[in-house]
Amino acid sequence: MTCAIREGAEIKIWHRLDHLRGFKRQRAMSKNGYPVKIGILGCMAERLKEKLIEKEKSVDIVAGPDSYRDLPRLLAVTENGQTAVNVLLSLDETYADVVPVRLNKNNITAFISVMRGCDNMCTYCIVPFTRGKERSRPVTSIVDEIKLLSDQGVKEVTLLGQNVNSYRDISQQTEKYETNLAKGFKTVYKTKKGGLRFADLLEKVSSVDPEMRIRFTAAHPKDFPDEVLQIITERSNICNQLHLPAQSGSSTVLERMRRGYTREAYLELVAKVRSVIPGVALSTDMICGFCGETEEEFQETLTLMETVRYHTAFLFSYSMREKTTAYRRYKDDVPNDVKKDRHTRMLKLYIQSCHVLNQAELGKVHLVLIESINKKTQQLVGRNEMYLKVNVDQTEILSEDGGKRAIKIGDYVAVKITDAKASAFSGVPLYHTSIKEFYRDKCYGNEIVVQL
Numbered sequence: 256m257t258c259a260i261r262e263g264a265e266i267k268i269w270h271r272l273d274h275l276r277g278f279k280r281q282r283a284m285s286k287n288g289y290p291v292k293i294g295i296l297g298c299m300a301e302r303l304k305e306k307l308i309e310k311e312k313s314v315d316i317v318a319g320p321d322s323y324r325d326l327p328r329l330l331a332v333t334e335n336g337q338t339a340v341n342v343l344l345s346l347d348e349t350y351a352d353v354v355p356v357r358l359n360k361n362n363i364t365a366f367i368s369v370m371r372g373c374d375n376m377c378t379y380c381i382v383p384f385t386r387g388k389e390r391s392r393p394v395t396s397i398v399d400e401i402k403l404l405s406d407q408g409v410k411e412v413t414l415l416g417q418n419v420n421s422y423r424d425i426s427q428q429t430e431k432y433e434t435n436l437a438k439g440f441k442t443v444y445k446t447k448k449g450g451l452r453f454a455d456l457l458e459k460v461s462s463v464d465p466e467m468r469i470r471f472t473a474a475h476p477k478d479f480p481d482e483v484l485q486i487i488t489e490r491s492n493i494c495n496q497l498h499l500p501a502q503s504g505s506s507t508v509l510e511r512m513r514r515g516y517t518r519e520a521y522l523e524l525v526a527k528v529r530s531v532i533p534g535v536a537l538s539t540d541m542i543c544g545f546c547g548e549t550e551e552e553f554q555e556t557l558t559l560m561e562t563v564r565y566h567t568a569f570l571f572s573y574s575m576r577e578k579t580t581a582y583r584r585y586k587d588d589v590p591n592d593v594k595k596d597r598h599t600r601m602l603k604l605y606i607q608s609c610h611v612l613n614q615a616e617l618g619k620v621h622l623v624l625i626e627s628i629n630k631k632t633q634q635l636v637g638r639n640e641m642y643l644k645v646n647v648d649q650t651e652i653l654s655e656d657g658g659k660r661a662i663k664i665g666d667y668v669a670v671k672i673t674d675a676k677a678s679a680f681s682g683v684p685l686y687h688t689s690i691k692e693f694y695r696d697k698c699y700g701n702e703i704v705v706q707l
């Protein structure tokens with residue numbers, strides 16, 4: 256399975272192919288074991304079809320992201336020693352009726368793909384070329400999958416899509432909802448009409464199991480109309496954590512990136528999000544060294560990061576991808592050492608800011624969903640609403656029936672934060688709880704008697 260979004264991801268695959276080629280040769284010479292077939296699947300297959308077949312003679316299958324249903328036929332084709340290829344992009348493939356196999360049935364978290372493709376055409380991005388046009392899964396199939404996961408004991412799902420909040424189920428036609436855009440944002444495509452939108456999807460999925468946490472990624476800032484913010488604040492099982500990928504803090508760079516907003520519009524959205532969802536944790540993606548980025552423009556990225564203060568940030572140096580608009584229109588003219596230096600400065604600022612933000616949580620009580628045990632320390636590891644790790648000792652704590660019981664994976668626990676690093680917390684587990692109970696206590700200020 257491959258990714259083409261950055262050069263580094265593709266380089267890894269080329270190295271992996273070197274290794275697999277040797278493995279395939281060895282297996283062909285040995286008398287034991289089945290012959291090996293090598294298949295390149297996903298976005299890199301889509302982007303480099305010819306190059307992969309020409310350069311990598313050992314590859315048997317090249318399958319793009321929309322041709323996985325064709326895999327049995329493609330495998331059959333390779334029986335005659337031919338290379339099998341299908342990189343056709345589809346306008347409607349969403350794999351809605353394919354229920355994913357859960358490799359680890361004990362996992363209490365799961366990912367659900369709700370839409371595919373992207374119509375935004377940001378100038379630096381390869382996704383519209385490798386994933387094709389935007390299309391969404393019907394709400395009913397998503398809700399059915401969530402019901403199934405809930406029955407299997409899953410406690411948290413993350414809704415996935417390239418532009419997840421642009422979701423629109425057009426199989427459910429409605430007259431309402433013409434635009435989905437937040438104020439100050441525009442798109443390169445025509446406004447889509449009718450259908451159920453992301454706010455409707457959130458409303459439906461969060462109703463399936465009020466004790467199941469809902470997250471979503473990757474979002475685009477343009478698709479945060481009031482209704483989406485409203486439903487997040489109304490439903491306590493939708494995590495107060497939003498990904499608002501800014502990409503740059505400079506309006507001129509954003510214009511060259513064709514992101515459809517200015518620095519000011521982005522900051523206005525952040526202010527609105529914070530006023531509607533108090534305590535919300537924000538995350539972002541930032542790119543430094545995009546075509547023509549001056550030091551002044553980069554400084555604006557730093558000041559934006561200082562102003563917003565993200566809990567999580569994914570920071571990248573720009574790497575130019577063939578086929579993109581930037582490849583055709585601009586020059587990748589920021590030297591590598593400058594990109595590297597800017598990346599280091601972004602990272603430093605981000606870590607400082609995380610430190611300050613996380614220190615402010617000391618002494619507060621967080622709702623933590625316990626996900627695993629750290630084999631080294633034997634501590635339990637969970638996540639709070641901000642999606643940050645929280646480590647706690649294994650112990651018995653006050654349970655819902657007034658007795659005491661040990662904490663296990665899948666439990667919601669109220670944890671008092673006692674230590675804060677840049678990307679993780681440690682704390683004292685106080686009592687077993689549930690989403691409903693925890694927020695009722697929070698909302699009405701109930702006093703909780705805790706036996707430590």
Ligand code: SF4
Nearest residue numbers: 373375376377380382
């Ligand atoms: S919105 Fe995201 S996926 Fe779509 S083109 Fe822009 S960066 Fe790429």
